[in-house]
Amino acid sequence: MLKSCANSTINTEFGVFDIHIYVSADGKEQIVLTRGDVSAAEPILLRIHSECITSEVLHSLDCDCVAQLTLAFKKIDEANRGMIIYLRQEGRGIGLVNKIKSYELQHQGMDTVEAHEILGFPIDARDYSVVKDILEDRRVTEIIALTNNPDKIKQLSALGIAVIKREALEISPTATNRKYLSAKKTKMGHWLDLV
Numbered sequence: 001m002l003k004s005c006a007n008s009t010i011n012t013e014f015g016v017f018d019i020h021i022y023v024s025a026d027g028k029e030q031i032v033l034t035r036g037d038v039s040a041a042e043p044i045l046l047r048i049h050s051e052c053i054t055s056e057v058l059h060s061l062d063c064d065c066v067a068q069l070t071l072a073f074k075k076i077d078e079a080n081r082g083m084i085i086y087l088r089q090e091g092r093g094i095g096l097v098n099k100i101k102s103y104e105l106q107h108q109g110m111d112t113v114e115a116h117e118i119l120g121f122p123i124d125a126r127d128y129s130v131v132k133d134i135l136e137d138r139r140v141t142e143i144i145a146l147t148n149n150p151d152k153i154k155q156l157s158a159l160g161i162a163v164i165k166r167e168a169l170e171i172s173p174t175a176t177n178r179k180y181l182s183a184k185k186t187k188m189g190h191w192l193d194l195v
């Protein structure tokens with residue numbers, strides 16, 4: 001059973017959060033932010049967010065990751081209760097080297113799904129199994145998933161996680177990310193009404 005290795009609080013633009021660091025079996029430091037009593041019976045808002053260093057650190061406008069993360073912070077702050085699990089699986093799980101290779105292929109005209117296929121990866125290589133351990137350790141029983149991704153809900157349910165409801169985190173497309181969002185909608189089935 002995974003246990004948190006360090007716990008404290010952080011002041012953010014969206015108020016104070018408790019922070020818990022877990023080290024998963026692969027040695028990666030997984031980040032968990034919580035607000036309020038997440039172990040109480042009422043389902044919690046939960047954003048399971050996969051690392052996107054290009055948008056979150058490098059200010060890339062080629063995807064919607066940082067905008068979704070920011071919206072999740074806002075929603076949890078407004079509800080004054082919830083959790084963000086930040087998983088260290090860059091590039092839908094293929095890592096930064098392959099993500100940048102994929103970007104280069106996209107500059108040559110492929111979409112994100114075609115680029116992953118050319119590089120020999122599944123469309124989405126993310127793994128959420130660590131989430132179950134984290135939720136158990138924090139004694140969370142039921143969640144409202146903040147996501148546009150039907151596959152994520154399928155995977156969480158398959159892990160035995162009680163997803164009671166979904167709330168969209170939809171961002172208006174921009175000139176630089178419209179093609180990416182369109183591929184997510186048409187090829188990966190993401191629920192994106194604005195694309």
Ligand SMILES: [Zn+2]
Nearest residue numbers: 052055063065
């Ligand atoms: Zn991204």
